[in-house]
Amino acid sequence: MVKKDELLIRLYNPSDEKAVIELWHECGLIVPHNDPEIDIEKKIQFQSQWFFVGVVNGRIGSTVMVGYEGHRGWINYLAVSPDLQRRGYGKQMMERAEAVLKKVGCLKINLQIRETNKKVIFFYRSLGYSEDNVISMGKRLDGNNNEIL
Numbered sequence: 001m002v003k004k005d006e007l008l009i010r011l012y013n014p015s016d017e018k019a020v021i022e023l024w025h026e027c028g029l030i031v032p033h034n035d036p037e038i039d040i041e042k043k044i045q046f047q048s049q050w051f052f053v054g055v056v057n058g059r060i061g062s063t064v065m066v067g068y069e070g071h072r073g074w075i076n077y078l079a080v081s082p083d084l085q086r087r088g089y090g091k092q093m094m095e096r097a098e099a100v101l102k103k104v105g106c107l108k109i110n111l112q113i114r115e116t117n118k119k120v121i122f123f124y125r126s127l128g129y130s131e132d133n134v135i136s137m138g139k140r141l142d143g144n145n146n147e148i149l
Contacts, residue, residue, distance in 0.1 A: 005056060007089045009096050012051040012063075014044070019060040020053065027079040033140070039065075039077070050100055054093055056084055064093040066100055073101035075111040094127055112136055 002008050012020070021036045030036055043051045043065050054062030061084045067074040075097055080090045101109060111129070113120050 002055075005087070007062070007092050008055045009052050009093065010055065011049065012040075012044075012053050016053055016060055020063055023060060023063060023079050023081055024077060026081060029077060029079055050097075052093065052096055054080075054089055056089065062089050062093050064097050066097045068101055068104060068106050073097075073106040073109040075109060078111075090123060091127060 017037070017040055020040065021030075024030050024036055040051075047067055050066035050068075052064050052066070053060045056062075062078075062080045064078045065076040067076065075094070078090060078093060078097075080093070098109065109129075110132075111124070113124065115121075
């Protein structure tokens with residue numbers, strides 16, 4: 001039995017889509033060039049076993065998408081509802097992500113944070129993450145080259 005305020009981490013279900021997208025909006029993770037429905041659809045098609053939601057008191061309060069292509073692990077869409085932050089839920093979601101990556105032999109995790117998001121940078125630093133001396137580059141393959149960060 002799950003106790004009040006306890007985080008239950010489980011796999012994403014298609015019926016979670018609306019709540020997940022609302023959470024991502026609430027957390028400021030959706031930007032004009034991202035379509036969360038497409039991102040969810042793509043994740044379900046590839047490594048769907050690594051798309052987790054965290055449920056607190058019967059509602060989806062956190063998410064994380066984990067990826068691995070054999071060289072590096074990746075974290076995307078880590079989100080914790082603002083009213084549930086600073087309770088250790090983000091740390092628990094990252095512990096799950098790190099555990100599944102370790103299990104498949106992943107040696108390093110990469111993630112990207114907008115440099116203006118100081119609160120999230122501090123969060124990841126508190127978990128032992130540090131800045132790599134690299135330049136992150138990208139190229140959109142959907143023709144939307146007018147990214148606004």
